[in-house]
Amino acid sequence: MHQTVESLSTWLHRIERWTVLTGAGVSANSGIPTYRDRTGRWLRVDPIQHKEFVESEAKRKRYWARSMVGWVGVDQARPNSVHYALAALERAAKVDLLITQNVDRLHQKAGSQGVVDLHGRLDQVICLECDELESRQSFQTRLLQSNPFVPDYQHIARPDGDADVPDNYVERIIIPQCRHCSGVVMPDVVFFGGTVPRLRVDACVESLSSAGGLLVVGSSLQVYSGFRFCRLAEKLRIPIIIVNEGETRADGMATLKIEQSAMNRLVAAIDQIIPSQESKSA
Ligand code: APR
Ligand code: ZN
Numbered sequence: 001m002h003q004t005v006e007s008l009s010t011w012l013h014r015i016e017r018w019t020v021l022t023g024a025g026v027s028a029n030s031g032i033p034t035y036r037d038r039t040g041r042w043l044r045v046d047p048i049q050h051k052e053f054v055e056s057e058a059k060r061k062r063y064w065a066r067s068m069v070g071w072v073g074v075d076q077a078r079p080n081s082v083h084y085a086l087a088a089l090e091r092a093a094k095v096d097l098l099i100t101q102n103v104d105r106l107h108q109k110a111g112s113q114g115v116v117d118l119h120g121r122l123d124q125v126i127c128l129e130c131d132e133l134e135s136r137q138s139f140q141t142r143l144l145q146s147n148p149f150v151p152d153y154q155h156i157a158r159p160d161g162d163a164d165v166p167d168n169y170v171e172r173i174i175i176p177q178c179r180h181c182s183g184v185v186m187p188d189v190v191f192f193g194g195t196v197p198r199l200r201v202d203a204c205v206e207s208l209s210s211a212g213g214l215l216v217v218g219s220s221l222q223v224y225s226g227f228r229f230c231r232l233a234e235k236l237r238i239p240i241i242i243v244n245e246g247e248t249r250a251d252g253m254a255t256l257k258i259e260q261s262a263m264n265r266l267v268a269a270i271d272q273i274i275p276s277q278e279s280k281s282a
Helices: 005-014 050-055 057-076 081-091 136-146 198-210 224-236 262-273 276-280
Strands: 018-022 095-100 115-117 120-127 133-135 185-189 213-217 240-243 256-258
Touching: 005 240, 005 256, 005 262, 018 081, 018 198, 018 224, 050 057, 057 120, 057 136, 081 095, 081 262, 095 198, 115 198, 120 136, 133 136, 198 224, 213 224, 213 262, 224 240, 240 262, 256 262
Parallel strands: 018 095, 018 213, 095 115, 213 240, 240 256
Antiparallel strands: 120 133, 120 185
């Protein structure tokens, strides 16, 4: 289905306030690879499960050995034109809430204010015992101090800050403990098999219940956690606009689907409806 930028800008203009749902496709042009390809095929090694992380020190060692290297790529990532365009759309009072499945904080770096990090945020860690929070940068410093043998070498950052490192580093990894209670520390993200905190989901449902439409950007919607909002929008009988360079699980529910050069066409459509000096100011 070939859709023009005009029909996208017409929809963006027509609906007063959108609930926006973004996924890894928004950050692809910031150098953070997606989880799945355009057909929805999984591109990664098997991701760590919540239960594995909590129960197995060996799995935690593997996670931190890889994250120690992968984090650098995510931390250095910068927002791209899509992040800035969505922040401009919010400044034009067209966005009720931006729900992101990404853990890279690029929407906030681009200036978006009303953001829910549905799957958490990679820039901080949390203690499983006492909920103490620590910045990921501070934890990275402690990781490097405890493991000087792990060299800083080229790596491909993954969406959740993973990277490929040799197994012989893993056994030797020393994992710093919580500074407050010496408990086990975890990245403040929702792993596979973990649950999104109820309050977070409620905020998203509340926004969607009062928004005029759901705008999905850069997500395959393969996981229920994001897809559930398409189901709710369908129940609420509000428009679902999907802008994604690939198939999604909700294509059959879409009022409009933009696929070809989706990201560029979204930026162009937002530029069309917002006074150019506004969206360029970012
Ligand atoms: N530019 C734009 N879009 C792209 C690009 C690109 N260069 N490359 C791929 N895409 C599209 C893919 O076609 C895919 O449909 O971006 C979409 C990203 O989908 P996913 O990788 O599945 O990411 P997402 O939908 O955010 O995944 C949701 O699943 O793995 C879990 O918790 C993880 O938050 C994640 C959730
Ligand atoms: Zn603690």
